[in-house]
Amino acid sequence: MTETGNSIGWSREEMAGRLAEDIPDGSYVNLGIGLPELVARFVPEGRELVYHTENGLLGMGPSPKEGEGDPELINAGKRQVTAKPGASYFHQSDSFAMIRGGHLDLCVLGALQVSRAGDLANWSLGGPDDIPAVGGAMDLVAGVKSIFVITQHCTKDGAPKLVESCTYPLTGLRVVDRVYTDLAVIAVRPEGFQLIELAPGVDFDLVQERTGARLLPVAETTSHV
Amino acid sequence: MTETGNSIGWSREEMAGRLAEDIPDGSYVNLGIGLPELVARFVPEGRELVYHTENGLLGMGPSPKEGEGDPELINAGKRQVTAKPGASYFHQSDSFAMIRGGHLDLCVLGALQVSRAGDLANWSLGGPDDIPAVGGAMDLVAGVKSIFVITQHCTKDGAPKLVESCTYPLTGLRVVDRVYTDLAVIAVRPEGFQLIELAPGVDFDLVQERTGARLLPVAETTSHV
């Protein structure tokens, strides 16, 4: 087992697939840019999910076939997408009424850091020369019923992303419900980080070693998010 | 000249026609229920006005022909209307965004009382057994750029409706710009009621006698509303 890289634990696709298993049938879901977008590929058999993209589309479908895209049909990552049967377009204020008003069931986001209280930092490194850019992240964490984070367990330099308290600028306070990493699935409980499931070949001690705050063992009865 | 009735001055239709002369071409106009609705019949030649009804239609047209109405195409007075070419339907919150946001040029309303400061009372007699009902009147006077009142100069009992200060519950403070009555056209200026024009056969003294506050004579240069 090496300290860096993804030679152990789940691949990106496996992380996305594992997260997708926890999305109930009929959910209205917003997927953040990057790794979260992968989740859409792994809808479990028999479930129907409806994807929202905050730039103004409910019922987002996959990328268009080569040559069939419309530069005015894009997702929040500014990539061309499609609209499924039953889709609808709406303006930004209506789109964020869905978000802020608590109408979305789940949002999946990336993270720079998650604290044991569930604080999320995912929009800025806070450097003096950084161009700050927030998009809809703060609205999403403030409004969506459940927030799942999907991220590598550690940074490329091996620093833990699950920490006692965030050092990067916050996106929201006490907003994260679960974290899906290459090593484990972890719930954010009032008592702190609690292990839900380990990736194959990974043990509790390894995850604890790579986590910047105390990790609680798997609960005997795992309550559902 | 009798104290009551309409045997002198303008008829209801003449009042509406006189008011209509003062509506600039291209105006977006909301007409209150009752006497104000008459104004729509008198659009001067060569002008195009667009009527808004706050229950959710811009581009309201006249009543439908017998048998061609739709009980779901009505105006704020709950009477069946039509939609003109270029019309649009929208929900209540959007409709009042037009009103509150200052997008309408003019609203024509009836009145119980108008004070010399421009306060309007037009929604309640304030009696203990009255069923209070306000509709959109308070939103209209708060949001529309110009408020014209069209009303008989006095009540059926001969009491002045233009008064020093209103005794009925207010619809809004300092909101009325002009008053069109059976006897005169009167502007509400910072200095008070100012006569703009007398109905045929009516003189200043008569209007003053039937007005519950001091009336200023016609200004030498009449500024436009």
Place this chain on the structure above:
Amino acid sequence: MIDKRAANVAEAVSEVFDGATIMIGGFGEAGSPIELIHALIDQGASDLTVISNNCGSGEVGLAALLKAGRVSKMICSFPRTANSTVFPDLYRSGRTQLELVPQGTLAERIRAGGAGIPAFYTPTAVGTPLADGKETRRFHDRDCLLESGLTADFTLIKARRADTHGNLVYNKTARNFSPVMAMAGRITIVQAAELVAPGEIDPERVITPEIFVDRVVHVPNPAHESALVAAGATYP
């Protein structure tokens, strides 16, 4: 899989409980979900707070719900009606409370509730009796009132067409309060004159996206209140 259809109006309103707050769409008869209201009368829930622009007419629809004694409080802008003594009697006898709200403020409070905005400031009603007890604050040299968002346990509305996911379009001025009430209801129940499969409504013209809708019931030929009143109908 997503299928929000209820078998009938009775099933659609079956979860309404005593003491619930219910938004009911419509401006006058336009958009009033009469069949859902009648199902609610049959269902029996009482001590309701109803948020609706008017109080119905005759003794059908909302007026019949009031007459049945199920409504302890009305939040509306215009409770006077041409053809009904139902609400006036209840109000004068103190059996139904009234919170009178200017129509635009009512619409915006409902939208705010649905949009997760707890409160906003508006110039409407400053200086009037409807400002009594409300916080006033000055913005850009103008006094404004603080108004709170409104939400409901249930919303009952009428659409022209729905798909089985709950996407809606309305008919003309029957649209009125329904889109914002759909947003503000925890459970939004829709009666639709046409019920189609997802994809049969152009995504550019959906007025209420499915995310705001929980139950859809097909009511192919909805009654018009004015016709019922003219025919002297009463409910039940």
Place this chain on the structure above:
Amino acid sequence: MIDKRAANVAEAVSEVFDGATIMIGGFGEAGSPIELIHALIDQGASDLTVISNNCGSGEVGLAALLKAGRVSKMICSFPRTANSTVFPDLYRSGRTQLELVPQGTLAERIRAGGAGIPAFYTPTAVGTPLADGKETRRFHDRDCLLESGLTADFTLIKARRADTHGNLVYNKTARNFSPVMAMAGRITIVQAAELVAPGEIDPERVITPEIFVDRVVHVPNPAHESALVAAGATYP
């Protein structure tokens, strides 16, 4: 009679003055009114405050306006772009100020401005650096920030179809900020790929009613920003 057509884009933007606040529609390239922005570059107004979700890409459209040194302040949610160094250079050198606003708060502030709501409360951004200096108030056990409405002297947007009265429909996700910006602009200027007579847009599917629109100019084949950037285009 009502006819809001401008002869060309130059005429459409002719009134813009130095120091004006301008809202510009679009999310990324979708809905960006490139031809109107280029006309604004030609027109010459400077010291502009621009409210737009992004800062453009390449050296066309909004990025070109920035590069031309006309913008003293940007109000936006996401100024980072994949294909541009224009804004970063201006920001780091202090030549263009930035007010960063969460995307949903930005949209709602614009809607509030257009709807005559001077301020509202929102839970978004509580506890973050973007809450610095903002009033906080608790509603229903939750802290919220007071946010103010935004208006503009001019709004520039792109529509798929307009009529000569100014009724608009949009194309797919190019709708984004345009309907609320149309409401919030004192003078709202629209470039439309199709221009038709009143009555040729179904009143049920009008997205922006004419009352919010002041000028309409026909731009039959609007450029796409990504295609211009890919081709290495610059403006002027």
